[in-house]
Amino acid sequence: MGVDFIREQSGKPWRKRWDKGLDRLTSPGLFDVQFTHRQRIVTADLSGGSTLKVGDQVVVQCNGQAVIVCSGHRQVGAIQGISADVRAAIDGCGGVALGMVERVGLFGNNAELSIR
Known part of the structure; x- marks a missing residue:
């Protein structure tokens, strides 16, 4: 199963289906936090x-x-x-x-x- 199969089976282009997923990947997450000092x-x-x-x-x-x-x-x-x-x-x-x-x-x- 490749990208071509996914594009054929879905009604929308593959890029649009993952558009919000790409936004979630660029937003800060749990492991992006930097602590200033250690207590x-x-x-x-x-x-x-x-x-x-x-x-x-x-x-x-x-x-x-x-x-x-x-x-x-x-x-x-x-x-x-x-x-x-x-x-x-x-x-x-x-x-x-x-x-x-x-x-x-x-x-x-x-x-x-x-x-x-």
């Missing part, structure tokens, strides 16, 4: 006495093998077991990244941070 979520163990609220901005800093979380000039927590890609992203920014508190644990001993 990473990590869980930080907070120090005793630190009071963080949702929406607070913190600094995430690599300090040797440890990754610490600072609010202003004081350390408020640490991140244990950080993944290699997040660590590489922080190291790529000079060892310092900005984070935002997304959630604080029920007892206030941990917080979820989004790192950009």
